Amino acid sequence: MSGGYKxxxxANRLAVDAAEDGGWKRSPGGLVTAVHPIVRRLxxxxVGWTGGPGEAPEPFxxxxxxxxxxxxxxxxxxxxYEGQSNATVWPLFHDAVEQPVHHREWREAYETVNRRFADATAAVAAEGATVWVHDYQLMLVPGMLREQRPDLRIGFFLHIPFPPVELFMQLPRRADILRGLLGADLVGFQRPLAAQNFLQLSRILxxxxxxxxxxxxGGRTVVxxxxxxxxxxxxIEREAADPEVQAQARHLRQELGDRRLLLGVDRLDYTKGIEQRLKAYxxxxxxxxxxxxxxxxVQVATPSRMRVQQYQDLRERVEREVGRINGEFGEVGRAPVHYLFQSRSRAELVAMYLxxxxxxxxxxxxxMNLVAKEYVAAxxxxxxxxxxxxFTGAAAELDASFLVNPHDVEDLKRGLCAALAATPEDRSTRMxxxxATVKDHTVDRWAREFLDALGGAS
Known part of the structure; x- marks a missing residue:
């Protein structure tokens, strides 16, 4: 039985977060920014999870x-979530930077939850509706949904990398994941090579x-x-033009003294290369x-998945290295590294970018890495x-930056020195x-191009 929504x-998460007053507030992420206006207009x-354990609230x-x-x-x-999604799929899809962990009960829970998402979606989608499924937590949903509702137009977008064939083949129940994705009419990726990896796997598996x-x-063409x-x-540009944000930027420069500022803004995740960055510095x-x-x-490290052991271990290693650098090279009241293990507001981040x-x-x-694009926009x-x-998707678009191999500490050092030595004219030309690239390829254009290709709502 279909619902009424065309x-x-x-997505794994709803478009809202719990507010302090007991209500809801819009989530700040890029997906919500892109898709919310389309959902509202139509x-x-x-369909998504609130972010906490327990019974789901009534629809609202x-x-x-x-x-x-x-x-x-x-x-x-x-x-x-913390097991199959973030300790198995996440590391495997990021070139096994950390060793993926495999447990049968995690895979069973992943299937159960994906089935629940598919059931909820089938219940609310109107006849012939367009459904857009997002990311690695829900890779079985398109196939499950197709079984229940062959009338739907289904798109899937993977926000993280899709691994080379050799890595994907390590995944238990790998063919099930592939069949799940093939339930979509359009499978979107960040980079062309990821799409080719996916198609190659369809032949091999x-x-x-x-x-x-x-x-x-299944009698359909999957693109x-x-x-x-x-x-x-x-x-981002509105934030950058805000006099208060600009004042914050000036205050930050004054607080740090007459020094040139290197800035890192990342989730505290082993894929982000924070340890290698600190070693090079x-x-x-x-x-x-x-x-x-x-x-x-200045290194901002946003807390992430801190119940997962790999992330707890990473935090200890990073904080130990920060302490070592400040202990060896710092002076009273003048540290070479300012480490912030905390979330920052969008306005505060834009001030740092400035x-x-x-x-x-x-x-x-x-x-992809949207921090890189935010910095450029600011x-x-x-x-x-x-x-x-x-090794970011952004490198293909932002090739006027100083590109480096983060696995090579010497190359990291070379890139840092080149960036610090750049002349005003070189900086301006590159920026x-x-x-121009970032302003031409906005998140709104991304959503419109995907939905146009899917042949659904836009």
Missing amino acids: FVVV GGAW EFDGMRLHPVGLSEDEVDRY LGLEPKEESVEF ARAFPISIDVDE RELLAEGTVSNDDVVL AADVMVVTPLRDG RVDDDGTMVLSE RAMR
């Missing part, structure tokens, strides 16, 4: 959207015969294509290439430089080129 978004629905309206919560038990949070960017499966995600450029200090009198590193001489974005692997002054990992 457009349905399905009077659509959003929020800012023109109908939100349909899916409940997770404490055990399912542990097994489906299922004996299908892909052609360029599509494959026949696999790259749709690089972006940001709300106008929102420590070696530059030890060699005398940079000094505490001339350069300071203050930074060099943005350091050096993940070991990243599907630099309305056409100044500042960026050291950017070759103008990157800003």
Whole structure:
């Protein structure tokens, strides 16, 4: 039995977070920014989890959207979310930077929760509706939904990298995951190579015969294509033009003294290359290439998945290295590294972007990396430089940055030194080129292009 919504978004999380007053507030993420206006305009629905364990609240309206919560038990949070999603799939899809952990009960919980999401979606989608499923937590949903509702137009977008064939083949129940994704009419990825990996797997695992960017499966044509995600450029530029934000940026520069500012803004995740970044900076200090009198590193590390042991271990290693650097090279009241293990508001981050001489974005692997694009969008002054990992999706678009191999500490050091030594003319030329790219490829364009390709709502 179908519901009444012609457009349905399905994501692990709802488009809202719990507010301090007991109500709800809009989530700040890029997906919500991109898709919320479409859902609101079409009077659509959003299916997702509230973020906490327990029974799901009743469906409710929020800012023109109908939100349909899916409940997770404490055990399912542990097994489906922190286990299979974030300790198995996440590391495997990020080139096994950390060793993936495999447990049968995690896979069973993943299947159970995906089935619950599919059931909830089938119940709210109107006949012939467009459904857009998002990300690695819900890779079985398209196939499950297709079984129940063959009338639907289903799109799936993967926000993280899709691994090479050799890595994907390590995944237990790998063919089930692939069949789940093939339940969609359109499977979107950040980079073209990811789409090709997916199509190649359809041949190797299922004996299908892909052609360029599509494959026949279940009597349907499934298209696999790259749709690089972006940001709300106008929102970032408005923040950057705010006099209070600009005042915060000036205050930050004054607080840090007459030193050039290197800035890192990352979730505390082992894929982000924070440890390698700190090692490179420590070696530059030890060699005398940079000094505490001339350069300071500010590292914002947003807490993430701290119930997972790998993340607890990472925090200990990072904080130990920060202490070592400050102990060896610092002075009273003048530390070479300012480490902030905390979340910062969008306005505070934009102030930091404006203050930074060099943005350091050096993940070991990243599907896109929107911090890199936010920094570029914020630099309305056409100044500042960026050291950017070759292994981010953003590197293909922001190639006027100083590209580095973050696995190579010497190359990291080279990139940092080159960025610090860049002339005003070089900085301006590079930043103008990157800003033109970011302003042309906005998050709104990303959503429209995906939905146009899907042939659904837009």
